[in-house]
Amino acid sequence: MTGGRLALLVIMDGLRRDMVSPERTPHLWRLYHRGTRFAGYHSMFPSATRVVSACTATGCRPAGHGLIGNSLALLDADGRLHPHDAGAPGFLPARRALHGRALERPTLADRLAAWGGAMIFSNVSPGAALAHDPNRSGHLVNRIIAHAPGQEAPPMAEVTLDAAGDALLTGRFLDEAVAPGGRRPDFGLLWLGEPDASQHAWPLGSPEAWAAIAAADARLGEVMEAADRRRAAGDAVLLLAGSDHGHETVEGVIDVEAELFAAGLRPGAEAGLVTASNGSSVLVHMAPGRDPGPVLEFLRTRPWAEAVLEGEALRRQGHRPGVEGLVAAIAMRRHEGRNPFGIPGMVLVAKPAAGKPDRLGCGQHGGLGAAEQASVMVAEGPVFAAGATDAAPASPIDLAPTILAFLGLGDAGQPMDGRPLQGRPAGLA
Ligand SMILES: [Zn+2]
Incomplete structure (x- = not known):
């Protein structure tokens, strides 16, 4: 039984680690002192x-x-090859139709369905929200899609992708997933749309971007208070809080497809070559039967490509070359220069698919840049020493094992790549 135990995860989308401070993020700073901070925590690749x-x-x-x-x-x-935007609500259903499964591995919501279940509240794209529970094993709330176990539910259409929308969604999260009179799940996730949304729309370090960070931090403060109320009522609560990736400033926009076309390299799904922009990285897919040699040779000579990852280098970033025709990934060039607000990290991005904004002068992510990778994670709860810093590498793949360990559940014979964050040697800061 897992009664009396509640795991909470709060993601402040796009928050860079160097933007955390007592003045800018007082609640997160307080949580650093109440829990263990993961100084070696990093994003995935693409950092998206x-x-x-x-x-x-x-x-x-x-x-x-x-x-x-x-x-x-x-x-x-x-x-x-079929190009897709994974943020669309139809992406994971389309993947299921093609491959038989939406995701190849069980989610936390799947794993917890037989126990108290999972409740997911996500104010980012419907595709990202659905990635937490494509099999409708738990509860999911987003402004565009929503479901309860096994059935559709009305989306929270009044939620906007901004600080006001985050505040509305947080209120419902606290009522339904955290308050003692709510549904009492094993796991509640609150994934805020800020500061990511504002950092895409305004320069990093601008008053608008700082205001979005302050607003997200205020939502975390509300969750911390609610978690304390559950603890006071006798429940064990694990509170994980942090971000999914950082941001860097877009210094230029590269039209990768146009350059391939100009070089006579025939881009496009029909020709068996898809270059999928992920902001400051690009996935290069090629249909079987097309020789990747000339394309890769061309990409390696581009001044905007900092690295063209293939083979073992691609495997080290968590990918399997060949699957979905993936032949390479490009990390776009960057440097440590500063934007007009003094924020370091300037990066080139690949032109997004038609109709999407290019974010020039504002924040973007997706690649291997230091500030894009420097995401935040802190854990407060049983066995996590207060005020400690754990500097060993850690990443989002460690969160599900950590939550299952806290709940006293194993991997049920379905292993994960990550490792629990509990029990690692953490030095006191
Ligand atoms: Zn994000």
Whole structure:
């Protein structure tokens, strides 16, 4: 039985670790002192919300669960590539139709369905929200999609993708997932849309971006208070809080497809070559039968490509070359220069699919840049020493194992790539 135990995860989407301070994020700073801070915590590759959502849900790297990019291609049995936006509500159903499963591994919501269950409240894209529970094993609330176990539910259409919407969603999260009179799940997730949304729309370090960080921190403060009330009522509560990735400033936008076209390299799904922009990284998919040599040779000579990852280098980033026709991933060039507000980290991005904003001068992510990878994680609860700092590497794949360990549940014969954060040697800061 897992009664009396509640695991909570709060994600402040896009919060960079160097933007956490006593002045800017007082609640998160207080949590640093009440729990153990993970100074070696980093994002995934691509450092993108939908990828990190699936990694968080499954405890697996992208190759394990199959949601390998915010945008990506799927390869059908006839060897044809199909470009997709994984943020669309139809992406995971389309993946299920093609491959038989929405994600290749069970989510926390699947694993907890036989116990108290999971309640997911996500104010990012419907595709990212659904990555936490594509099989409708638990409860999911988003402004565009929602479900209860096994059935559709009305979405929370009044929620907007901004601080006001985050506040509305947080209120419902606290009422239903945290308050003693709520549904009492094993696991409650609150994934805020800020500061990511504002950092995409305004320069990093601008008053608007700082205001979004302050608002997200205030929501965390509300969750901390509610968690304390549950503890006072005698329940054990694990509170994990942090972010999925950071941001860097977009210094230029590269039209990768146009350059391939100009070089006579025939991009496009029909020609068996899809370059899927993930902001400051690009996934390169190629249909079987097309020779990747000339394309990769061309990409390696591009001044905007900091690294073209193939083979073992791609495996080290959690991918399996060949699956979905993936032949390489490009990490876009960056440097430690500062934007007009003094925020370090300037990066080039790949032009997004038609109709999407390019974010020039504002924040973006997706690649391996230091500030994109420097996400935040702190754990407060049983066995996590107050005020301690754990500097060993950790990442979103460790969260599901940590939550299951706290609940006293194992992997039930379905192993994860990550490891529990409990019991690691953490030095006191
Ligand atoms: Zn994000």
